[in-house]
Structure formats: C-alpha cells, structure tokens
Amino acid sequence: MSLSQIASSIPASPTVALNEEARLLREKGEPVIHLGIGEPKNKTPMSAILSSAARLSSGDVKYVPTDGTPSLKKAIVRYTEENYDRVVAPLNIIVSDGAKHSLWNVLFTLCNPQDEVIVLAPYWVSYPEMIRMIGAIPVIVTPEDGTFVPTFEEIERVVGSYTKAIIVNSPNNPSGVVYPDELIAKIVALCESRGLYMICDDIYHKLVFDGRQAPPAYKYTDQDVENSRVIVVNGVAKLYGMTGFRIGWVVAPRKMVEIMTNVQSQTTTCVSPVMQAAAEGALTGMQSVVESLRLTIQNSRDVLMQELRSFTDVKCAKPEGTFYALPDFRAYCRNSVAKNSVDLSQFLLKKALVVTVPGKEFGMEGHLRLSYAGPLKNVTEGVERMKWALDPNAPSELYIGDRKLVRDWL
Secondary structure, eight states, X not given: OOOOHHHHHOOOOHHHHHHHHHHHHHHTTOOOEESSOOSOOOXXXXXXXXXXXXXXXXXXXXXXXXXXXXXXXXXHHHHHHHHHOOOOOGGGEEEESSHHHHHHHHHHHHOOTTOEEEEESSOOTHHHHHHHHTTOEEEEEOOTTSSSSOOHHHHHHTOOTTEEEEEEOSSOTTTOOOOOHHHHHHHHHHHHHHTOEEEEEOTTTTOBOTTOOOOOGGGGOOSOTTTOSEEEEEESTTTTTOGGGOOEEEEOOHHHHHHHHHHHHTTTOSOOHHHHHHHHHHHHSOTHHHHHHHHHHHHHHHHHHHHHHTSTTOBOOOOOBTTEEXXXXXXXXXXXXXXXXXXXXXXXXXXXXXXXXXXXXXXXXTBEEEEXXXXXXXXXXXXXXXXXXXXXXXXXXXXXXTEEEEOOOO
16 A cells, blocks of 8 residues: 555654543543543533534534634634734634644645744644644754753754744643743744744643743734734633634734635635534633633642652652643653653553653653643542552552552562
8 A cells, every 4th residue: 555655654643542542441441540631621611512502503504614703703803802912803813623723724824845843842742743744844942951941042043044933832731831921022033033933822821820921922022913923823622621622723914814714725614613603602701710720720730749749759840831740750761660751651551550641752751741630539649659650669559449559560
C-alpha cells in the first residue's frame, strides 16, 4: 500500500492514545486513575444545554454559514470586547470545529512550505505536528535555565528570514505557567518590527489562580485588529468544560478570515449549528460557572502541590493557571525502573494503574504532566499510588480496592 509520507510520519496524539488506553483498561474492570486527562469534569452549563436543545428541537439543523452563525459570532464579538478590550467585527471572526481546528486553519493559511514557526517549550503536543503537516518547520525554543519560561533573547535568537510566526500559549499547557507581562509585550513588539505573526492560544486564559492575570497580547499593541500581527485562538472547551462540543474560533484580520473561510469551505463546509447554539448559550449565559470551575481547579491545584511536597526527589513549579502541573521526575528516570519519561509513564500505568503523560511529548524529557481537572479523590489517590510505585521512602504495601499490592522492585 502506497501512502503519503507526510501523513505516515505523523504520530498519534499521545494524549488521545492514553485516553483510549485508560478506557480499555476500565472496560476490563481495572480501577485506573487518569491524571493525564485534558478536560474538567464539571457538567455542561445549563444555558448551553438549553440553547442547543432548542436548536435541535426546532428541527432546523441544516447547513449554516461556513464562518459561523451570525448569532454566535455576535456573542464572540461581545466576548472579545469584554475580555480583550478590543473592538472587532463579525468579519474578523471564524468559528471552527474546536480550537485545535482553528489553530490548524491559522497555520495552513499563514505558512508556505519551509516557513518556520517558533514554538516555546514546554509546548502542547500538537503544535509541532500540525506545523509539519502543512510542510512548515517547527523551531523549538527551550529555556536554558531549566524553567518553563524562555527569555526574550532566546526567542529573538532563533528568528530568521524564514520565520513566519510565534505560537504563544499562556497560561501554558503543560506547565501551568503564565508568561510575564514584559515577555508578552516584547514578543508583540518583535512581531510588529519583524513582520511576524503572534498566534495566541488563549484557550485557558481565564483559568488562572491566586489573583494572577494572563495579559492579552492586544494590550501591548496600538494597532487595530485589521493591522495587528496578533491572532487569537479561543473556544469553549476548557473554560466551560465543553470539550465534546468542538467549538473554537479565531480573531484575525478580515483578509485572513476570508482565506480561512475558503479553506474551511473545502474541508468541513461548516460547523454543526447545534454545537454552535450550545457555545452561544455558554457565552451569553451566567458566567459564574467559569468562576466556579476556576475555584474548584485552584483548590485541586493546592491539594496536588501538597501531595507532591512529600514525594522524595520530585520538584514541581507551582502552576499559575490551566489544570496541569509538570513535575520533574528525572530522579526516577536514571534507574532500573525507567530510562526516560516514556518508560516511567508506562511503568506507572502497569504497576499503579495511573495514567500520566510523558514530558518528552511536550519537549520536557524527565517530566510528567499531571492533570488535576478530575475528581479530587483521583488527585490524592493517584499521587499516593505513584509514591508507592517509585518512592523508596513510601510504604511498600498498597491497597487498591480489596487488592493488596506489594512493591518488590526497589
């Protein structure tokens, strides 16, 4: 069978693969704890349910405009004005099947083959692969000081004649770090002076803790949306816990939206009007659901940090946002248990029935991404199981339900 070399070179999303592996284990009756999950466990906001149900009950579920329904785009215009202090028009917005699809549309529209896109490590697993899929080249910037925040000088150093864009994800998946205001301001200035695009993945922008704010890039430019080098990607998946509805959007100059609309018309035609109605309901309904979710996640973050403090030789920067942490497990990647983060993740799943995501997938070898978006019990019991499997100072016996496990490999 002769298949595309580009398509064949793209690996499966590791997070999607882990979700499937956890599902299969649960179907076999295994008490798996999923600390790799990328979605909050709250119920869908009632305003979203009612709005989508009304559209479905009407029986009017047909084709809609490729760039989004007028009423949802109106809601996004209002959302942008309220949260970004930026006036935009419906023609500056395109709605797609999730923020991941939105980001792919942006990259496909901007980049020619061999163009370079700067990606800041640690990064979301799909950035480099999407860039490769369109024939462009990901240029990874890894902080030299071992932190999760690159310096401006490190970013500026890799800008070259083929550079087309810089992807900025703050709050950051997988580390939970929020980039400093000064760094965001300097990246905006760099993009404006060098004619680059700043692609802002803002999907977690309200999920911040301890009074911290994630500064929008628009704050640091005097340009209007039509002339700005800033492109914003957002959606309802994370803030409202609506991952299954697959609604994302882009705010960009009209010409760019026009081209993305042409691209989308040749691929997906349009986004389901039922799902768009749900997103509209979420955006126009009671926004207290977002704050409630944020507070719940912040509490889970605090519990996770408390549990990790007693984990021998594990270091973890306190997340400032998202619902992920990226603790350093390098002390456990140099022995008979594991040689790297992939080995370690597989070992924890096999021995402790805990799903984690290897740091290698995020450009941070030796780390594991842990999600605290699920039930609080999963956080405490999951870390307890990990300690049992890895930490020589933890008790050697562990009960999972009625099953008694004895550690005999340390």
